[in-house]
Amino acid sequence: MGSGGFTCIRTNREFGALYVGATADIHARIAQHREGRSSEFRRKYRADRLVLVECHATTQEAIAREKQLRRWRREWMPASIESANPP
Helix, strand or coil: CCCCEEEEEEECCCCCCEEEEEECCHHHHHHHHHHCCCCHHHHHHCCCEEEEEEEECCHHHHHHHHHHHHHCCCCHHHHHHHHHCCC
16 A cells, blocks of 8 residues: 555636646645746646645545546636635
């Protein structure tokens, strides 16, 4: 059994571009984003604002969740983000 994983959503602004990713080491991944060593999509749209992080028991669960989130309709994302980050 592998170690845990994380799913994260980043954006460039409210109702802007959304970047969905999965990783085994959230701290290293955040550092990569800050240093500009991340995906081309994230760099192109400057999705620098971390709006959601979900913790999973395994990296396989994190990858499955990432794929699920990528299939979601765009209208569903804000509700998920707001429920995880109440005002």
